[in-house]
Amino acid sequence: MIPTLTWTEKGVEFLDQTRLPLEETYVLATTYQEVADVITTMVVRGAPAIGVSAAMGVALGVKQSPATTVADLTPEFEQICRVLAATRPTAVNLFWAIARMREVYQKLSAKPGISIPEIREILIAEANKMYEEDIASCREMGKNGAELLPRSGGVLTHCNAGALATCGYGTALGVIRAAVEAGAEIQVYADETRPFLQGARLTAWELLHDNIPTTVICDNMAASMMRRGKIQAVVVGADRIAANGDVANKIGTYGVAVLAKEHGIPFYVAAPWSTIDMETPTGDTIPIEERPAVEVTHHGGKQLTPEGAGIENPAFDVTTAQYVTAIITERGVLRAPYPESLAELAATPAGA
Known part of the structure; x- marks a missing residue:
């Protein structure tokens, strides 16, 4: 397995495809803005990888948000989605992944008493689930x-x-x-x-x-x-x-x-x-x-x-x-x- 992208506690790590084949180096995106830049500059590319990268970018942005209430987090969540959606317009997987993360967030935010740490954990799990699903779908394909x-x-x-x-x-x-x-x-x-x-x-x-x-x-x-x-x-x-x-x-x-x-x-x-x-x-x-x-x-x-x-x-x-x-x-x-x-x-x- 070639590690195209990986979720880590510090951020999302990407194999830098702009430096292949002569250099096998990695880029760590520590903010959702950096994930967006990685997508735009084609450090990571390919429709399925772009989609999962965006999902991880959403999860990373929410993880790092200082918001303490859903009311404060929601406008920031939408801003995160807008920034990531503006990266590459043709790959529909980008918008599919963001829509899926938004759907999960909307269901969570509607639950009375849900905490911000719970929302963060579930969004991170959803992004990683999409990662595993992508590998499985490729093998089936x-x-x-x-x-x-x-x-x-x-x-x-x-x-x-x-x-x-x-x-x-x-x-x-x-x-x-x-x-x-x-x-x-x-x-x-x-x-x-x-x-x-x-x-x-x-x-x-x-x-x-x-x-x-x-x-x-x-x-x-x-x-x-x-x-x-x-x-x-x-x-x-x-x-x-x-x-x-x-x-x-x-x-x-x-x-x-x-x-x-x-x-x-x-x-x-x-x-x-x-x-x-x-x-x-x-x-x-x-x-x-x-x-x-x-x-x-x-x-x-x-x-x-x-x-x-x-x-x-x-x-x-x-x-x-x-x-x-x-x-x-x-x-x-x-x-x-x-x-x-x-x-x-x-x-x-x-x-x-």
Whole structure:
């Protein structure tokens, strides 16, 4: 297990993903504001990990609050939630986690005579429960998706949807891990994923950590690799899935999906149920985060672009449902037509 984030008595400890793969260092966030900064600066990233990080940030903020009554704590609680919700707009897990913590808090605060220490303990326990649930859901997702991958061959992935993007095991990489554990002989091809290079820096690091053969390719090599027969399947993660099956994932995913369909290669999306947003009808209404221009203009502190050049840096793009072969969740594998399959699973109680 790669310790992406950990609750401690002093705060929330994060593996600093901005320094991988060359440095394995940790950052301790001792306030909820520092947790928010860790999320914004991508020290921690990946929709599931962002969600649990936010939940821990809420718990940390309440733990450190000087409030002695519920009346005093409630406005501070709402401020904590607002700060954390403002970090990254595309990953719906962020808002799901905050909403879950808010629901717990509202029930607690309505109880006559409840003490602030009791509220703190229960919120901390809820955040840690979400941590454990995330690992369990990733493992279940892996089992559900493993049989979709080839028993032998190349699998392309984009960005990092592994243990580093979750609390452990991973979504897309969890599917790959489960397939390998079941005996599949898979060669992973990891898109470098410009401009932040999550594939080159993170996916390659964690898969090699698990002795899974991995080859890093430039983003613009994917089409050629497909044409040469190197790729038998594509599996990626997601930051938000709309009710019609449209998928928001790291910028560049849409192009990979189009290429996969052109070459007759299955394109799978692996994500926990918390990433599915039934309140968002289509991908057209998913908010897309715009990242700082410096991520494009500079690399390793060195400027790459001329002064005055315009810069676009959307963090995500939307892959429309027509390019998605299947959506893999811990609750099952969904196929088109997605409005029907998603609605049916949404109406089914978890575990049924």
